[in-house]
Amino acid sequence: MRFAEIHMLRRGDTSMKKVLKPGVTIKGTKDGLLFLFDDSRPFSDILNELKHKLDSGGPIWDGPDTRVWIKLGQRQITQQEEAEMRKLFSLRKNLIITSIEADGMPYLADGNTGIRMLTGTVRSGQVLEHRGDLLLMGDVNPGGCVRTTGSLYVLGALRGLAHAGSEGDETAIIAAAQFRPTQLRIADTISRPPDEWDESDVEMKFAYLVNHQIAVDKIHHFSLIRPDKEWKENRMRRW
Template sequence: MAKVVKPSVLIKGTKDGLLFFLDDNLPFSIVLNELKHKLLHENASHIWNGPDMRVQIKLGKRQITRREEQDMREIFSFRKNLHVHTLESDGVPYLLDPPRKMEMLTGTVRSGQVLTHRGDLLLLGDVNPGGCVQSTGSIFVLGALRGLAHAGSDGDETVIIAASIFRPTQLRIHNIISRPPDEWKESENHMRFAYIVKDQIAVDKMSHLSHIRPEMEWKELSRRFG
């Protein structure tokens, strides 16, 4: 008698959206492969191409790394109407990585100066053309970013770069480099942030942070400056 193989990804519809239950007994790579198959290859376009839906992900007793989370979010990103809202593990934080602390510094990074930092950085000041700010974590500039910003310098691809006035000469996240388009207007008064998606740097309004990086601990900044 053939053995029935239990699926590693179960999907349940609720009044708030979709619940994804991921098997915590199998290697996470196998779970991701099945998730990818369900979202990209199964003939369910009437679901995946429908209206916007909130997604809750239940990991069971499993904890995952930031890299594993990013791999999972990239799979969901292929379906534009699916928005990952929460990830949960039973009784423990879903992330294995210890949370980073944000440090606040004040001042102006002038031309020729390089400000380096470990962890997440909140800079109250400007980064002038020719200046550079580099951090292993995320970078928030509550001022004008008109120089170079390099976040995730030790390999973290989940970090972001944000600024009140977003006019960088160059952006780097991990080892990915992006030169911003010339048509960005100085008159744009929305705080903006850059992040990695599909191995490229994208830029969006800060008010969209909670949808793109809902796991981040600084959502209050999005509400205040978005």
């Protein structure tokens, strides 16, 4: 075989090798870590690569609490995919997911607007976001934030920031078993509660929007203020 033929074969072999773009790119910022997911790859591949990176990171993942921002690109994921992703991050206790974003669209593909139940504590620095109504079985600590496009129900202590109707729903409410928020937002209206709460007041309360202001009332007054939510009108949908 002549040299020219060998050279052509070698050149051909090189051109056939493609460097696969990383499915998960991690960038450090002054506020934490940015995880960029390649939206051209199957999400199962992304999860496998993410698991590998989190497993092989060694001591770099064992430092102080670090905020994490996740960018999905032009991709939406299902609730099941989100749960699998969060489970991977939970293996590193210091990594706190602050936000999940898709370019120009909600990050959840199913567009769920029904009520969803989650359990756990939203710690300081964490942001929990949900599309639709959310029932949180747990606490929201000072410095924590929960943001929903629908209503928010906290069966625990609400001591952080709560934002309901985040996309403009002025009928959304915020209810909590222990109502001690640092800030309330419903749609575009913001209310700052008193500096100190009466700790002896243990009644469940809810906040709602009236005349472009946020009002707070006892939960047993809810049916009087919002008769459209009364059980008689909704029982067929619940069963």
